Amino acid sequence: MQIVTCIKQVPDTTQVKIDPVKGTLIREGVPSIINPFDAHALEEGLRLKDRYGFKVTAISMGPPSAEVTLRNAVAVGVDNVILLSDRAFGGADTLATSMVLATAIRKLNEEEEVALVLCGKQTIDGDTAQVGPGIATRLGFQQLTSVDRIEELDLKNKRITVRCKFEERYEILNSCFPAMIAVLREINRPRYPTVPMRLMAQDYKVTVWDNKIMQMNENEIGLKGSATAVRRIFSPDRAKGQILGGDEVQDPEDAARMLINKLVSKNLISLQ
Amino acid sequence: MTLRVTMFAIVFAVAIIFFLWSCWQRFSLVTLGRADNRFDRIGLRFVNMLLYAFGQKRVVSGKYPFGWNHFIFFWCFLILLISNTEFLLHGLFPEVIALSYLPQGLYYALALIFDIVSIVALVAVIVAISRRLWFAPKYIDAKTVDAFVILGLVGILMLAFFSLHGSDIALGNEQAAAYMPVSSFVGMLFSGIMPATLETMKLVFWWIHAFALLGFLCYLPYSKHMHILTSIPNCFFKSIDKVNTQTPEVFQKENVYGAGRVDRMRWKDLFDSYSCTECGRCTDNCPAASTGKDLKPRLVIHDIKVNLLHNGGLIRKGKEPQLPLIGGGREGSVKEDTIWACTTCGACMEVCPVFIEHVPKLVYMRRDLVEMQAKFPDELLSLFENLENRSNPWGIIPAERGRWVAEVQAPAFEKGKTEYLFYTGCAGSLDTRNKRNTAAIARILNAAGVSWGTFGKDEKCCGDSARRLGNEYVFDRMARENIKVFNDAGVKKIIVECPHCYNTLKNDYKQFGGDFEVIHHAELISQLIESGRLKLEGKVDAGRLVFHDSCYLGRYNGVFDQPRKLIEMATGKAPLEMKKNRELSFCCGAGGGRMWMEETEGTRINMARVNQAMESDPDTICVCCPYCVTMMEDGLTDIKAPEKVKVIELSELVEKALK
Ligand SMILES: Cc1cc2nc3c(=O)[nH]c(=O)nc-3n(C[C@H](O)[C@H](O)[C@H](O)COP(=O)(O)OP(=O)(O)OC[C@H]3O[C@@H](n4cnc5c(N)ncnc54)[C@H](O)[C@@H]3O)c2cc1C
Ligand code: SF4
Ligand code: SF4
Numbered sequence: 001m002q003i004v005t006c007i008k009q010v011p012d013t014t015q016v017k018i019d020p021v022k023g024t025l026i027r028e029g030v031p032s033i034i035n036p037f038d039a040h041a042l043e044e045g046l047r048l049k050d051r052y053g054f055k056v057t058a059i060s061m062g063p064p065s066a067e068v069t070l071r072n073a074v075a076v077g078v079d080n081v082i083l084l085s086d087r088a089f090g091g092a093d094t095l096a097t098s099m100v101l102a103t104a105i106r107k108l109n110e111e112e113e114v115a116l117v118l119c120g121k122q123t124i125d126g127d128t129a130q131v132g133p134g135i136a137t138r139l140g141f142q143q144l145t146s147v148d149r150i151e152e153l154d155l156k157n158k159r160i161t162v163r164c165k166f167e168e169r170y171e172i173l174n175s176c177f178p179a180m181i182a183v184l185r186e187i188n189r190p191r192y193p194t195v196p197m198r199l200m201a202q203d204y205k206v207t208v209w210d211n212k213i214m215q216m217n218e219n220e221i222g223l224k225g226s227a228t229a230v231r232r233i234f235s236p237d238r239a240k241g242q243i244l245g246g247d248e249v250q251d252p253e254d255a256a257r258m259l260i261n262k263l264v265s266k267n268l269i270s271l272q
Numbered sequence: 273m274t275l276r277v278t279m280f281a282i283v284f285a286v287a288i289i290f291f292l293w294s295c296w297q298r299f300s301l302v303t304l305g306r307a308d309n310r311f312d313r314i315g316l317r318f319v320n321m322l323l324y325a326f327g328q329k330r331v332v333s334g335k336y337p338f339g340w341n342h343f344i345f346f347w348c349f350l351i352l353l354i355s356n357t358e359f360l361l362h363g364l365f366p367e368v369i370a371l372s373y374l375p376q377g378l379y380y381a382l383a384l385i386f387d388i389v390s391i392v393a394l395v396a397v398i399v400a401i402s403r404r405l406w407f408a409p410k411y412i413d414a415k416t417v418d419a420f421v422i423l424g425l426v427g428i429l430m431l432a433f434f435s436l437h438g439s440d441i442a443l444g445n446e447q448a449a450a451y452m453p454v455s456s457f458v459g460m461l462f463s464g465i466m467p468a469t470l471e472t473m474k475l476v477f478w479w480i481h482a483f484a485l486l487g488f489l490c491y492l493p494y495s496k497h498m499h500i501l502t503s504i505p506n507c508f509f510k511s512i513d514k515v516n517t518q519t520p521e522v523f524q525k526e527n528v529y530g531a532g533r534v535d536r537m538r539w540k541d542l543f544d545s546y547s548c549t550e551c552g553r554c555t556d557n558c559p560a561a562s563t564g565k566d567l568k569p570r571l572v573i574h575d576i577k578v579n580l581l582h583n584g585g586l587i588r589k590g591k592e593p594q595l596p597l598i599g600g601g602r603e604g605s606v607k608e609d610t611i612w613a614c615t616t617c618g619a620c621m622e623v624c625p626v627f628i629e630h631v632p633k634l635v636y637m638r639r640d641l642v643e644m645q646a647k648f649p650d651e652l653l654s655l656f657e658n659l660e661n662r663s664n665p666w667g668i669i670p671a672e673r674g675r676w677v678a679e680v681q682a683p684a685f686e687k688g689k690t691e692y693l694f695y696t697g698c699a700g701s702l703d704t705r706n707k708r709n710t711a712a713i714a715r716i717l718n719a720a721g722v723s724w725g726t727f728g729k730d731e732k733c734c735g736d737s738a739r740r741l742g743n744e745y746v747f748d749r750m751a752r753e754n755i756k757v758f759n760d761a762g763v764k765k766i767i768v769e770c771p772h773c774y775n776t777l778k779n780d781y782k783q784f785g786g787d788f789e790v791i792h793h794a795e796l797i798s799q800l801i802e803s804g805r806l807k808l809e810g811k812v813d814a815g816r817l818v819f820h821d822s823c824y825l826g827r828y829n830g831v832f833d834q835p836r837k838l839i840e841m842a843t844g845k846a847p848l849e850m851k852k853n854r855e856l857s858f859c860c861g862a863g864g865g866r867m868w869m870e871e872t873e874g875t876r877i878n879m880a881r882v883n884q885a886m887e888s889d890p891d892t893i894c895v896c897c898p899y900c901v902t903m904m905e906d907g908l909t910d911i912k913a914p915e916k917v918k919v920i921e922l923s924e925l926v927e928k929a930l931k
Contacts, residue, residue, distance in 0.1 A: 012661070015669050031661060192653055195529050195643040195745045249705055 001155075001177075002055040004105050005045045005118040006135070007038035007073060009066040010125040018235055034069045037120025041183050043190040044150065045118050046077050052155055054115065055079045057108055061089055061100050067206045075193035075201035082108075086210035091223035094126070098134025099220045104209060105139060109178075115158065117180040121146060129182070136180035144173055145182040276475075280363045280482060287486035294493040295501070298546065301584035305539030308519070310509040317508045325507040330625040335856065336553065339625070341399050348393035349500070355386040355433075356485055363482060372447060383448035387437075391454045394430040397423050411552035411570075418495045425488045432481035434458045439474040443467060496550045503626040506547035509540055510627035515618070516828040517779045518635045521744050530639025530742060534579045534597050535587050537636060544628040545577035554620035554630060559859040559881075560613040564874020567613035569620040569630045576633065578604035598637055611637045612649055615877065616740050616864030617823040622855050631864075638742025652741060655868045660746050663732040664698040665868055674729030676700075676707045680714040685725030687762040692717075692724040692796075695777065697770040698733050699898035705905070706769075706898035709921040713769055713793050716923060719930050720806040722796075724767065732757070736772040739780060741865035748784075751776075755786035765789045767796055769923070771824035771897045772863070778829070792825060793923055794896055798834040801841065808929040810844035814920065815891025819847035820881065820904065821857035822897035835896050835922050842929035848888040858884060860907075862899035882907030886917075896922045 011030045019026050034042075045056045058073040060066050061084040070081040084104050092100065105114055117139075119132035129145075136143040149163040151172060158177040163170050165184060193201070211221065219225055244262060246255030263269045310317075323329050328346055332339040361369040371379055401423050408414030438458025440446045442465065449456050462470060492498060519538065521529050531537045554569035555561045561568050576597070582604050583593035595604050598611065611634055620630045641647045642656075658667035676682070676696070685693050694717065700710040717724045735750035754777075758766070766788050768774045778790035791799075800806040819839060825831045832854050839847045852858040861877030871877065882904055885893050893904050904919045 015671065033661065189650065189653065192642075192646040192648075192656060194646045195523065196525075196527075198745065199523060199525050249708065 001115040002057055002108065002112045003045045003048060003116045003118060004108055004114055005038070005041050005056065005058045005073075005078070006101055006120075006131070007042060007058050007060050007069060008035045008120075008123050009033070009060060009062050009069040010035045010123055013124045016125075018233055032065065032068070034072060035120055035123045035125075037122060037124075037183065037185060039120075039190045040185050040187050041118040041120050041181075042073055042076065042078065043188045044181075044183055045116075046191065047188065048116070048150070048153065049077070049079075052153060055112060057082065059084060059101065059104050059108075061085070061092070061097060061104075063090075064208075070206050071201045071204055072193070074204045074206075075197045076191050077197065081204075081206055083206050083208045084214070085208055086212075086214075086221075088211045088218065088222050091226065092221065093226035093228045094128050094130040094134055095227045096221050096223075096225035098131050098138055099225060100214070100216065101131065102135045102138035103214055103216055105135065107209075107214070113178075115177045115179075116160070117141060117178070119180065119182045121182045121184055132180055132182035139178070139180070142175040142179035143182075144175055144179055146184055147181050148184045148186045150181075150187075274366075277364065277366060283482070283486065284360065284364060287490055291489050291493070294490070298493055298498070298581070301580055301588070302539050302542045302546070304535040304580075304584060304587055305537050305542045306535075308538035308540045310540055313512055316512055317510075320510055320512070321504060321508040323507075324510070324625075324627065325504040328625070330623070330627075333623070333625075335623075338403065341396050341403075344392060344396045345400075348389050348396065351385065351389045352393065354382075355390075359481065359485065363478075380448050380451045384451040386433075387452040387454050390430050390433050394427065397427045397430065401427075409552070409556070411556035413550065413552070416496075418497075421491065422488070422495060422497050425484050425491070429481060429484040429488065432477050432484055436474060436477040436481055438462050439470050439477060443470050443474070496548065499547050499549045499626065502543065502547040503549065506543060506626050506628075509543065511629060514828060514830070515621050515629050515631060516775055516824075517783065518632045518739065518744075520748065520783045521639070523745060523748060529643040529744065530641070531633070531636035532596075532598060532640030532644055533587070533593055534576060534583055535593075536640070537576065537633060541576065541629070541633050541636075542580055544633075545573050545580060547626045548573045548577065548628060549626060550574070551625060553623040553625065554628070557619040557623050557856065559615060559617060559619065559861065559877045560874075563877050563880050565609075565613040566607060566873060567610045572606055572610065572630060572633065573628055575604050575606050598640060606637060608641065608647070609873065611641065612869065613873070614864050615823075615859045615861060615866045617859035618827045619823075619856065619859065622827055635740060635742055638740075639744055640742075642742040643745055648741070649869055651869050652865070655737065655741075655865070656743055656746060659733055659735070659738050659743075659750070663750070664702055665733070665737060666698075666702065668702050671729050673701045673731055676710050677726060677728045679707070680711045681718060682714050682728070683725045685727055685761060685763070690723055690725040692722060692765045692767050693758070693761075693763045694724050694726050694767045695734075695769075695773055696726060696731065697768065697773040697898065699902070700769040701731065703898065703902070706901055706921075709898060709901070709923045710769055712921070712923040712927040713767070715927055716793075716797060716800075716806070716930065717767070720800045722800070722805075727757075727761075730757075734773045734776040736776040736780075737865040737868060739776070740863070747780075751781055751784045751786070755781055755784055758786065758788060763788060765791065767791055767793060769793055769898065771822045771828070772899065775824045775828050792829075792831060792896070794825070794834045794838060795831060797838060797923075797926055801838075807931040808838075808841045808926065809931050810841055810929065812842045812925060812928045814843050814894070814925065815916075816889060817843060817845070817847050817892040817894055818850060818885050818888045818890040819853075820850065820860070820885060820893060820895045820900060821854055822895060822900050823857065823859050823863055825896050826857055827855055835894075838922060838926055839894055842925045847894060848890060850884050850888065852884060860895075860897075860900045860903035862903045867899055867902075876907070876910065878903040878907035879910050882911055882913065886911070886913060891916055891918070893917065893919045894922060894925060895919060 009032050012033050015030045017026050048054050049056045056078045057080040058070060058078045059082045060070055064085055067083055070083055073081055084100055089100055105117060108114055117135060122129035133143055144162050146164045146166060147162045148165040151161040151163055153160050161174045163172050244258045246258045248255045264271060328343045331342050358371055371382055404414045404419060434455050437452060437455035439462055441449045441456055441459030442462035552570050558569050579595055579597050582595045586593055598606055599608050614634045616631050618631055655665055658665055662670055696710050699706040732754055735747040739747035766777055774790060774792045836847055858881050860881050895901055895904055901919055901921055908917055
């Protein structure tokens with residue numbers, strides 16, 4: 001039985017700025033990283049592998065440069081990685097993305113039964129949190145979202161119990177296989193690659209599936225398969241900020257006092 | 273051949289064979305270690321051996337007056353080596369070899385020397401036993417069987433020597449009696465005894481002497497006194513340069529990294545472990561040990577030795593070692609917490625009388641944990657990722673690095689035009705408090721009209737923390753990348769603000785082909801003043817100012833005087849000194865990557881250092897390192913020091929004194 005983890009390469013968004021003229025993201029020169037949530041999904045997959053002996057496959061849809069992210073997954077111990085890359089997949093929204101990912105998972109299932117699909121709750125660039133549920137829907141898998149702990153896994157009966165964290169409540173859910181689990185960052189602490197694994201991963205040959213292999217209908221993928229389109233990206237207008245001054249090093253108390261007075265005057269905090 | 277000679281020949285042969293076999297058993301294990309060239313600059317090595325082994329230069333260092341007792345021991349031992357060799361040879365070939373066969377003058381002179389030296393040695397034994405029993409310092413394991421066996425054997429040897437010669441003198445057989453005052457005194461005590469009894473006594477004392485001597489020899493390799501055999505060569509093999517860097521690794525498939533097994537230490541590290549005298553000075557000076565951490569550098573060395581003896585045989589046969597070097601939870605295995613507690617301050621290495629290199633060993637063990645096992649304290653995960661992905665420890669956006677440039681007039685480095693690259697380092701360019709030092713340095717450089725420039729936002733972290741924390745793989749990449757950038761930009765001379773960058777750029781990068789003239793701001797400012805390009809007015813009122821030596825500037829690189837001179841020039845007064853200063857300075861707690869780690873065990877090192885500074889009732893604590901700034905300021909807050917006490921970086925002080 002295998003676990004498939006979906007990982008996405010994203011720009012380090014803290015370094016991304018919006019081009020005010022074109023209304024697009026300036027991605028140039030911004031380093032790419034693994035979507036932080038997906039690092040946790042990957043780790044959870046590896047922990048289940050360590051404990052129950054699942055095979056772990058990582059898949060990613062993205063440009064050829066996303067290979068690096070998959071290589072890093074190999075360095076932490078994933079058994080198999082597949083890059084879903086084709087010009088025709090480009091420009092996909094969450095619908096088309098989940099279609100491609102679901103098709104890949106179906107293909108993997110033919111090779112070896114897929115018990116669980118692990119996704120991050122959301123990405124830090126697209127931020128929709130739709131792809132995980134999208135995959136589950138397309139595949140008819142159970143959906144377990146916002147999971148911050150795996151409570152129990154029963155291999156024999158093919159069941160899993162998880163804890164989902166919502167605002168002000170937890171839910172403990174028990175589900176059969178196959179299931180899609182979208183994880184929160186609290187679920188674990190990702191591991192760090194050892195040097196021998198890193199060196200091995202450097203020469204690892206990443207399998208690439210293009211649409212010749214995937215054989216998907218052109219209307220289901222990429223721009224054409226997308227139900228939505230981006231009209232405009234912009235930063236909301238914001239009243240200009242004000243620098244209060246004060247010297248946080250020489251006289252931090254005075255600086256704090258100024259800040260508090262300001263917040264009080266704006267009715268943002270009260271001293272009562 | 274008389275019966276006695278035959279019997280002695282047998283005892284002697286057995287003892288010598290046993291001794292040689294033990295030595296072979298032990299010393300052959302040293303060859304299991306990794307390669308390390310300690311055979312270069314032979315002339316200098318001989319000088320070191322004369323100075324430090326025979327001259328005992330470090331043993332008698334000021335802080336340890338008891339070292340003189342060892343000095344006496346050592347020389348008595350060397351002199352009595354001649355006497356005892358004569359004793360053994362005479363025992364084997366009584367007809368051929370004896371002191372009395374020598375020309376009379378020489379015979380009498382040697383008899384006098386041996387007699388006097390033996391009584392001196394006996395006194396030294398008594399002093400040593402008393403110290404262990406009643407005046408033991410807490411950093412040694414005073415009451416070990418091992419120590420008393422050896423002291424006892426030496427004492428017995430001396431007593432047997434006097435009794436043997438005393439009997440001879442009482443019998444009237446000793447021509448040199450007049451030159452043997454102590455033996456003659458014993459002879460006088462024996463004077464009433466019957467000659468036949470004296471003959472028997474003589475025989476008994478002869479055998480006691482023989483057994484004590486051979487027993488000592490056979491016991492040697494099994495005790496801490498193995499250092500008698502190893503410390504002289506260890507001073508020969510000692511690192512000629514300061515131990516301020518670690519050996520790089522070759523990153524290649526199939527290689528293993530770090531020292532997760534004892535045979536992955538360098539051979540010199542293994543030889544070191546045999547040379548430890550268990551004097552405990554390293555532990556006595558260790559900031560981690562003295563603030564209650566589970567790190568006693570002496571025990572680290574001891575555990576390596578025990579581990580080697582335990583596993584060496586198996587490893588030699590190509591089998592897996594039984595006792596893990598790290599985390600085995602018993603003697604001969606080093607705890608992980610111990611390995612992480614080290615600040616790499618180097619105080620241990622500075623005081624070790626036999627030049628044992630503790631820091632590289634701890635770093636090699638860290639490498640195993642990080643590189644082979646990916647096992648390290650949680651805090652380090654984000655540090656490593658930040659260093660690798662954003663080239664600074666905090667994970668701040670790299671573009672922020674250029675922000676300080678806007679605050680002062682800081683020119684960009686221009687290839688072929690600018691003389692000095694000012695490498696500000698992570699703390700100097702990103703930490704709010706330490707950006708003030710950076711600005712101060714910039715203004716000083718401008719005032720002196722130095723041709724300098726920065727890389728601004730394109731500067732990258734030097735990698736010091738990665739290296740000291742055992743992440744050599746990440747360090748290796750950072751070092752190579754920086755060296756390439758420096759070379760491509762035509763950088764020849766580099767000014768650094770931080771002693772950690774200083775050591776890394778100057779000493780670590782050499783191993784990767786980085787050949788730059790690296791200079792710390794304290795050194796450069798001193799030069800600028802000497803050449804008249806900068807003038808200071810000694811009028812800054814910093815009140816009572818005490819100076820704290822940063823480990824990586826002082827102990828690691830020998831920069832002690834320049835900061836002190838600059839302080840004097842700026843304030844008109846020499847700085848106050850803490851009890852632990854210069855080579856014996858006490859770490860602020862931030863080195864070795866400890867800056868980025870929690871300090872939960874024991875008390876905090878920075879608080880201990882600040883308390884030491886407070887002993888001189890200062891108004892100002894002057895430091896030369898951004899990490900020290902942070903640690904000392906935090907320390908002052910933590911000990912609730914009076915508000916008036918301020919931490920100042922040397923550059924800030926100099927800036928105030930600019931004319
Ligand atoms: C309205 C809209 C229009 C868009 N139009 C375009 C467009 O025209 N062109 C364009 O390039 N992008 C476009 N995007 C962005 C793109 O659709 C999303 O980045 C992508 O579909 C994934 O969605 P997300 O990033 O929100 O992922 P989320 O749903 O937040 O991600 C949840 C989890 O799904 C998995 N996952 C998501 N994406 C992948 C992937 N590619 N590979 C593997 N696993 C993945 C991960 O486990 C992730 O943690 C659009 C987004 C929106 C909302
Ligand atoms: S380097 Fe410093 S902290 Fe580390 S063991 Fe030596 S004395 Fe202790
Ligand atoms: S390592 Fe050096 S300083 Fe420490 S106990 Fe051994 S000999 Fe003494």
